[in-house]
Amino acid sequence: MPEDWNNRLAAGPLAAVRALESCTAGEWGRLTGNYTFRGGLAAACRTLTERAYGGNDRTALAEVHQLLALIYDQDFSGVEIAEVDHERQPLLRDVAAILEQAMLGHELSRIDEETVTGYPRSGPEYVRWLKDLVNAHPAGWHPLYHEHIAQRGTPEDLRLLLAQETNLDPRFDDILASMQMGRTGGEKMEIAANYWDEMGNGDAELVHTRLFSQALEAIGADRDFIRDSFMLEAGVSGNLSACLGLARRHYYKAVGYFGVTEYLAPRRFRCVVDTWRELGLHEVGITYHDLHIGIDAGHASGWFKNVVAPLVGGDALIGRDIALGALIRLNTSQDYLDELLRRMRGRSPVAVGAEA
Incomplete structure (x- = not known):
């Protein structure tokens, strides 16, 4: 994995995903096929969610939700003609899946199972x-x-x-x-x-x-x-x-x-x-x-x-x-x-x- 992406991952997944926004279609394609990078990005996301939900770190929690908001903003936005060849979904879905699992897991843990079964x-x-x-x-x-x-x-x-x-x-x-x-x-x-x-x-x-x-x-x-x-x-x-x-x-x-x-x-x-x-x-x-x-x-x-x-x-x-x-x-x-x-x-x- 290129050294500059190692440095970006070291700064956290939010910084890395923000850096991805300036990538060309070719760079998106290369990074999607780079499973060392994808594994590093996934590991950074898991570390972040562990801090946010396991360690009750409010700063980490804010970063989780800033990152999810950035991804959802793309999901709800139109596409520019110059970016129709930018395939972002594999990388962004990697990130979203990890963050969503942690977010929903936390919310579900707050619910008493008896409350949702005796209906x-x-x-x-x-x-x-x-x-x-x-x-x-x-x-x-x-x-x-x-x-x-x-x-x-x-x-x-x-x-x-x-x-x-x-x-x-x-x-x-x-x-x-x-x-x-x-x-x-x-x-x-x-x-x-x-x-x-x-x-x-x-x-x-x-x-x-x-x-x-x-x-x-x-x-x-x-x-x-x-x-x-x-x-x-x-x-x-x-x-x-x-x-x-x-x-x-x-x-x-x-x-x-x-x-x-x-x-x-x-x-x-x-x-x-x-x-x-x-x-x-x-x-x-x-x-x-x-x-x-x-x-x-x-x-x-x-x-x-x-x-x-x-x-x-x-x-x-x-x-x-x-x-x-x-x-x-x-x-x-x-x-x-x-x-x-x-x-x-x-x-x-x-x-x-x-x-x-």
């Missing part, structure tokens, strides 16, 4: 059980929304909140598009209907990513603010969303994960909308959240009725994976909202991004 076996009963599970979790009615934002939220609080929400909202439509692959019947139609709503039902002015961008602009959350205030906990949530949404084998977990997302959005967004208007902020900025109060209530109902219930009714074993996904979403949502609430209360003013 009803019929679809409708399972849905009721799953909703009870969500509502009983601390993230189901988190004080960040239902106390702090609702009772004493400021424009600065809303700006900080929306900056963190960039972890999912700007790419949720693409995740829904990905989740439709391989699905059929009413299940696929429900996800497709959800996707079409995200697309503004064909009106480019009402595409939800556009409306979310308007919200960011209205509250003053520009690129610099988002970069400087973005929390590690928000990054974890965003990376899990991408991981579960893109991988075919994690589809059932994604059903639970995004079912919780849709189910909780209306009650959370109501707090945001009411405070936004009480503060007299520009109305155009709250269109996104206002629309989702009603839309996501319908999405959640349809998701449970037409996706969750038929899946469990068809094969009760799927219920475990759906519940795992739901609890991953609830646990990481609690992590991120707990930290965000601390910051809003002035307990932790330094952004993780700045620390890393």
